[in-house]
Amino acid sequence: MNLLLFGPPGAGKGTQSQFLVERHKMRHLSTGDLFRAAVKVGTPLGQEAQGYMDRGELVPDRVVIGMVREELLQLPQEQGFILDGFPRTVAQAEALDQLLAELKKGIEACVFLQVPHGDLVSRLAGRRVCTGCGAVYHVASKPSAKEGVCDLCGGEVVQRPDDKEEVISTRLATYEKSTQPLKEFYAARNLLAEVDGLGDAEEVLKRIESSLKLA
Numbered sequence: 001m002n003l004l005l006f007g008p009p010g011a012g013k014g015t016q017s018q019f020l021v022e023r024h025k026m027r028h029l030s031t032g033d034l035f036r037a038a039v040k041v042g043t044p045l046g047q048e049a050q051g052y053m054d055r056g057e058l059v060p061d062r063v064v065i066g067m068v069r070e071e072l073l074q075l076p077q078e079q080g081f082i083l084d085g086f087p088r089t090v091a092q093a094e095a096l097d098q099l100l101a102e103l104k105k106g107i108e109a110c111v112f113l114q115v116p117h118g119d120l121v122s123r124l125a126g127r128r129v130c131t132g133c134g135a136v137y138h139v140a141s142k143p144s145a146k147e148g149v150c151d152l153c154g155g156e157v158v159q160r161p162d163d164k165e166e167v168i169s170t171r172l173a174t175y176e177k178s179t180q181p182l183k184e185f186y187a188a189r190n191l192l193a194e195v196d197g198l199g200d201a202e203e204v205l206k207r208i209e210s211s212l213k214l215a
């Protein structure tokens with residue numbers, strides 16, 4: 001199965017992708033994670049993306065589309081995937097359609113995680129991530145056993161640079177302006193599955209699975 005996982009910053013896209021990957025053997029393709037990896041290594045792609053990310057703005061469509069194209073080209077034909085954080089603009093969605101047609105692949109559903117604004121802000125402001133393995137924590141709802149240290153790999157657990165309060169508000173505004181319109185785009189194709197993203201993360205997973213008839 002090929003899925004788009006879509007929703008505002010902090011909606012739980014990364015968290016739910018992790019569950020889906022473990023339970024359904026799908027490949028997780030997160031454009032945000034790919035950019036952060038490129039920034040860490042200092043590739044030209046990372047250098048181009050970093051300023052936009054630090055300001056909470058979108059990386060230009062041309063750059064994102066080229067990167068996703070490379071990733072999808074490398075997937076074995078039968079490998080199911082989750083696209084987390086792509087597409088984020090109508091131009092990206094149209095480019096994805098073309099790319100999928102070219103690769104003879106399709107999308108079964110576009111899952112939209114619905115979470116109220118106030119909860120998004122507290123999720124993002126409290127999020128901490130491991131610089132070693134990428135594990136995601138939250139200071140209140142999912143703290144690491146020892147502050148600043150990853151339970152899984154012992155790596156350093158820090159705040160993402162774009163999880164500072166002033167950047168969070170730009171990210172949420174960018175989402176509303178550029179990405180929200182995609183809901184209509186996928187609803188018009190009968191692919192939109194709206195899921196309540198509030199409550200325990202495992203509850204949310206159950207809702208996604210039942211809406212996709214995966215359970």
Ligand code: AP5
Pocket residue numbers: 007008009010011012013014015016030031032033035052053054056057058059060064084085086087088092123124126127128136137138141142162171197198199200201202204
């Ligand atoms: P990206 O990394 O995709 O960031 P985002 O969309 O802002 O989403 P997040 O990763 O912040 O949130 P999430 O939904 O994954 O939530 P998570 O599961 O971590 O993109 C970063 C930047 O890259 C963009 O700003 C842009 O610059 C660039 N970029 C990326 N893709 C692009 C594109 N296509 N085009 C252009 N530019 C692009 O959860 C958040 C927190 O909440 C965690 O602490 C978690 O523990 C907690 N949590 C999760 N679920 C629950 C729950 N059910 N209850 C309580 N807490 C929960």
Ligand code: MG
Pocket residue numbers: 013014015030032
């Ligand atoms: Mg994420």
Ligand code: ZN
Pocket residue numbers: 130131132133134135150151152153154155
């Ligand atoms: Zn770790």
